[in-house]
Amino acid sequence: MEINFTHHQSAHCENGVVSNLMKHNGFDVSEPMAFGIGSGLLFCYIPFLKVNHAPALTYRAMPGLIFKRFAKRVGIKIKREKFKNPETAKIRLNENLAENNPVGLQVGVYNLVYFPDEYRFHFNAHNLVVYGKKGDTYLISDPVMETVTTLTEKELEKVRFAKGAFAPKGHMYYPIDFPKELNIRKAIVKGIKHTCRDMLAPVPVVGVKGIRMVAKLIRKWPKKKGVKVANHYLGQIVRMQEEIGTGGGGFRYIYAAFLQEAGKLLENDSLTQLSTEMTEIGDSWRDFALDASRIYKNRSAKDDAYNNIASQLDDLANREEAFFKKLRKAI
């Protein structure tokens, strides 16, 4: 069976699944809209946690949160199912496909065979849509891929039951109830307010304060950890910021696209202006990544280079602080 499902490539998997499932159900919701309404933008340094033997930090909200907030704010209902038994998980998936219902799945990346080897790390919060089954092969729409793809029953079971942090446990989700019309305008306002609150939060590791904290750490790393480790850590920051899924500049460009679209919908010119400003901030994040990559390319970097990029981060923190204060007033 094959459900008539249109695949659209997106930058990030979770927004992409939301946007694609909404489009399938007749609501034209773009990826930036899903991201903005779901308050996806964030900066958070996670102390005490190491990912790939380097500090963990994120430029986005926790996996699953974007869809959850989006659904609540526009007034749709989502059904979520998790499973202990892979067999039941498969039966429930097949039942949904038989009812012509494409579903979103949370999966682990490490065993995702169509991904390039280099991208296959133990990361369990990837999302994709299953839209049909032929023989023992599932038809897969993975939002970050250019075209649709397939996975065998066995391959799909493996990624649905990947282990480790955020283990998906067969997590399957799909919208079940839609209002006649989505409350897009109200949802946009709520989404923006939430993002402003997050970014300006009085918590040392979150938002602009988190950016400042990371800047401070970068200054310390070369002395405290040695150049090799410091460079490894820097590489991790750049990867979190630019790796597949962020749309460039640590999600800042997607957010600017959202503000532009929101400005038109709400007929609010200041949002459109702020969108341009966010694009410039995104450009500076790109510059930061470029300069950081020069450091770990040359390996024998001086202390000065670390201080230099740390200052860039401080500057970004100042600009984002001013930005989100303005955004809070504009809405």
Added chain:
Amino acid sequence: MKKSDVPQDNSSLKSGDFKELCYAVNEDGEYTTANSSGWEPKTIALDNAIQEINERVAHAKDKVINNQTSPIEYYMELHKMDISILSSYVGIWKWRVKRHFKPKVFQNLSSKILQKYADAFEITLDQLKNIEHGD
């Protein structure tokens, strides 16, 4: 970022046909999307991360050959895992997994436990015991 500035650097990846979506503005300042084949700073970061993993694997291999650790640690590194990930795949507590790194303890493990590790790494018992048979 302007649409014309969306980087099209060659990524060093084997699968160079993998293109990702970027958001950028066109000449009229309107947001649109464009595919990017890669960006150098990213490629360097990824290369470094992979190199780091390869070093860890090589180091673990040396340790196995010098009888300082068991092949379990080598296969763990080869699969980009750490102890907590491995522990959840085999369903054995972390402290026990750590203990199984000791060559002496490893030699006395029951085939039932060894099979759990072999299943997690998708190899045979023979490959688990002799790392030369692995890749």
